[in-house]
Amino acid sequence: MYDHVKGFRDFYAPEMAARRETIDTVESVARGYGFREVGTPALESAQMYADKSGEEILEELYVFEDKGGRKVALTPELTPTVARMVVAKQQALAKPIKWFSTRPFWRYEQVQQGRFREFYQTNIDIFGSSEPTADAEVLAVAADALTGLGLEPTDFEFRVSHRDILGGLLAAFDGEIDQQAAIRAVDKREKIERDSYADLLTTAGLSPAQVDRFDDLLTTPADRLTELVSFAGTDRVAAAVGNLQAVLDAAADLGVREYCSLSLTTARGLDYYTGVVFECFDATGDVSRSVFGGGRYDDLIEGFGGQPTPAVGVAPGYATLALLCQRAGVWPAEELATDYYVLQVGETRETAARIARDLRGRGHVVESDVSGRSFGAQLDYADSINAETVVIVGERDLADGEVTLKQMSSGDQQQVPVEAFPGDHDRPTVDDFD
């Protein structure tokens, strides 16, 4: 017996069925918006991540040298890969480029609730539009995916913030301020004591008075955002506030404004984001960590050597999404589903096979005996795979030209002429032959 590698998981059939259903829902929503599936490699040059995020990032990656001496890394995220793909075919691709991809990613991290070393995400990105409508469409596809999973407006919220509002406000204060440190402090605001929070901001270069003022500004409600503009008095903040409002307006038109709340203290991972950023949270707070996030990153493509190309995206991860769905009671049942089991008694394989083939032709999941089992053992097995209907094909009935349908939930049975089965019925059940 071998243990699996820490942070890597096996998904057995019942659990995988629920995951598949969830992934299918998210992907079909993305398809409905015209996002196209792309396929991407599991390995990239390690240097690509070092260039984008700094050499330290390599500590958190699975990095190794391949037999050709290339320094490679298992992909920890999709964004650099799709950025590389956009740059490579920039002239050939019609804008906007709308791509999605569901895949595993790997990070050498500490395992905890909702976090593993191998994890699955669906990345959804738009390249080539700087319009607020594009930001809003990303919010909309995410919201539709969640409601498509059965989540209600009361189950989740998108906390929407804006990179440039935070940066612009900090820039408007007098003094030498470490913006990165200040933003990191903001990100911790909900998690730590007020005093430690103030200390962090002070360390970042704000005076005690500025700390209070800054914090007041961060909690400005959505209908008074113009106060931020008048405080800063800069074009940068004016533009950022205008952009955020435009995105929220567009979200309203797309029917997803109700899922969005303004939250300037949401500041996670701002380093490559340039505009609107958002994170999805469990509205009840039972799932304590962020479910997933997204935002606008207009500088990345140019940073990868391409033409300046605006971009915005979101990446739902299935570890945390499962936690949210389970909390809300909408996680799909982790069980096998079988439409028909065709039970054979005696030498009836030919007829049983014909019936099974006809039912499969109608798109059903159909199993039949492949183990030479007894009647009782076959019925037991049919029960174990949650067969809805058992078609008993036995020599004795067949001599009378009949088969027996058995509905497993009720135990009801019905004799049916073999040549009439499945007949014209799409999904024949006991009731169809009363």
Next chain:
RNA sequence: UCCGGGCUGGGGUAAUGGUAUCCUUUGGGCCUGUGGCGCCCAAGACGCGGGUUCGAUUCCCGCGCCCGGACCCA
């Protein structure tokens, strides 16, 4: 990397310094026709390594994996 809690057949458990309980499960049989129930037979565990001991599943150490948290979260 750090902190806390765990690890007994496939799953859930019991007891224990002298090799392990019960339920469930799995395979087979009664059983080619009402049988998904029942009965019978069988299979299957102390995470790994080391130490202490006459003897370790039990006590000690290290490691692995799991659960939760800190840090981090591109």
